[in-house]
Amino acid sequence: xxxxxxxxxxxxxxxxxxxxxxxxxxxxxxxxxxxxxxxxxxxxxxxxxxxxxxxxxxxxxxxxxxxxxxxxxxxxxxxxxxxxxxxxxxxxxxxxxxxxxxxxxxxxxxxxxxxxxxxxxxxxxxxxxxxxxxxxxxxxxxxxxxxxxxxxxxxxxxxxxxxxxxxxxxxxxxxxxxxxxxxxxxxxxxxxxxxxxxxxxxxxxxxxxxxxxxxxxxxxxxxxxxxxxxxxxxxxxxxxxxxxxxxxxxxxxxxxxxxxxxxxxxxxxxxxxxxxxxxxxxxxxxxxxxxxxxxxxxxxxxxxxxxxxxxxxxxxxxxxxxxxxxxxxxxxxxxxxxxxxxxxxxxxxxxxxxxxxxxxxxxxxxxxxxxxxxxxxxxxxxxxxxx
Ligand SMILES: *Cc1c(COP(=O)(O)O)cnc(C)c1O
Numbered sequence: 001x002x003x004x005x006x007x008x009x010x011x012x013x014x015x016x017x018x019x020x021x022x023x024x025x026x027x028x029x030x031x032x033x034x035x036x037x038x039x040x041x042x043x044x045x046x047x048x049x050x051x052x053x054x055x056x057x058x059x060x061x062x063x064x065x066x067x068x069x070x071x072x073x074x075x076x077x078x079x080x081x082x083x084x085x086x087x088x089x090x091x092x093x094x095x096x097x098x099x100x101x102x103x104x105x106x107x108x109x110x111x112x113x114x115x116x117x118x119x120x121x122x123x124x125x126x127x128x129x130x131x132x133x134x135x136x137x138x139x140x141x142x143x144x145x146x147x148x149x150x151x152x153x154x155x156x157x158x159x160x161x162x163x164x165x166x167x168x169x170x171x172x173x174x175x176x177x178x179x180x181x182x183x184x185x186x187x188x189x190x191x192x193x194x195x196x197x198x199x200x201x202x203x204x205x206x207x208x209x210x211x212x213x214x215x216x217x218x219x220x221x222x223x224x225x226x227x228x229x230x231x232x233x234x235x236x237x238x239x240x241x242x243x244x245x246x247x248x249x250x251x252x253x254x255x256x257x258x259x260x261x262x263x264x265x266x267x268x269x270x271x272x273x274x275x276x277x278x279x280x281x282x283x284x285x286x287x288x289x290x291x292x293x294x295x296x297x298x299x300x301x302x303x304x305x306x307x308x309x310x311x312x313x314x315x316x317x318x319x320x321x322x323x324x325x326x327x328x329x330x331x332x333x334x335x336x337x338x339x340x341x342x343x344x345x346x347x348x349x350x351x352x353x354x355x356x357x358x359x360x361x362x363x364x365x366x367x368x369x370x371x372x373x374x375x376x377x378x379x380x381x382x383x384x385x386x387x
Contacts, residue, residue, distance in 0.1 A: 074193030077206030147296035184209030202250030264295035274376035280307025308384030
């Protein structure tokens, strides 16, 4: 039996093309070129053009709120959200995220205070947030990491009790709903990234969904140099406008979002089923039934002692077969060179353990189901049980 599995591992062929962790969805090219004709005819290439206005209207309908605003990218959108909310002090945030979450705080002059994550879905642990609050704390910046909703009720309760702003980095979470509501409906402001690597993209782009309609004016000013009229500039704004080419990509893509998510759900099911009994793997459960998940990522933890090889070794072995799984999120943000000097009181026990074990497998709409099956078989063949 043992021998048979070893032979099987040797029988896997290297994929002819590299399989990356994601691959952007592209609408039919004819649809895009048809849209380009419209852009050519208007010669309106950016600055709140007609395609952008149509995209914004479509998003309002999709997200069922008037309060949406589009930006050049998610990072600028997040910086602008912090500025519009006038947050000047410390902000409690997660170490288990992409660097941009923290960068946005630093660019806005806020001190990031890292608190630990919970072990089930890797989102900010409300108890750790509460323990990190000081008189300098002004806000919580939580991340729906991998599209998994944060502990919404508990974070909202803490924010309410201590009079803190609650901001969500929902970069991974477009298409996620909780009790039928778009995830962006929670907190003061939520940021979706529309970058090409995300479930729903506009090549590059950022989207804010916000609670208080009065924020709109400030957001619009902040993304357009603070220009209020031909002769009046009222604040030192940025240039963070989305252009028509990006808006067109986003607009065409929006109709495909349910199909994109359905494809991803199938790959999630393939991995989940075929890896279920492999020793040393910890696969997070799907979120509870009131959550419609977007399957943005397929993360799993490798427990080296049980699996028989470390996470890093697994990543290398997969690369021999042309499969590029990614160590999201390793290292933790506070371990990056630019943040090592920051004082962090929380020992981040869970975050460090997860960062050492986590790996994300390829998942995207155009992945072939048999390829997902082969990737799962490869992982099984590496495990202790098979050699
Ligand atoms: C992608 C991402 C961002 C940044 O979004 P951009 O649109 O690329 O600027 C921010 N936070 C998280 C968690 C991300 O994954």
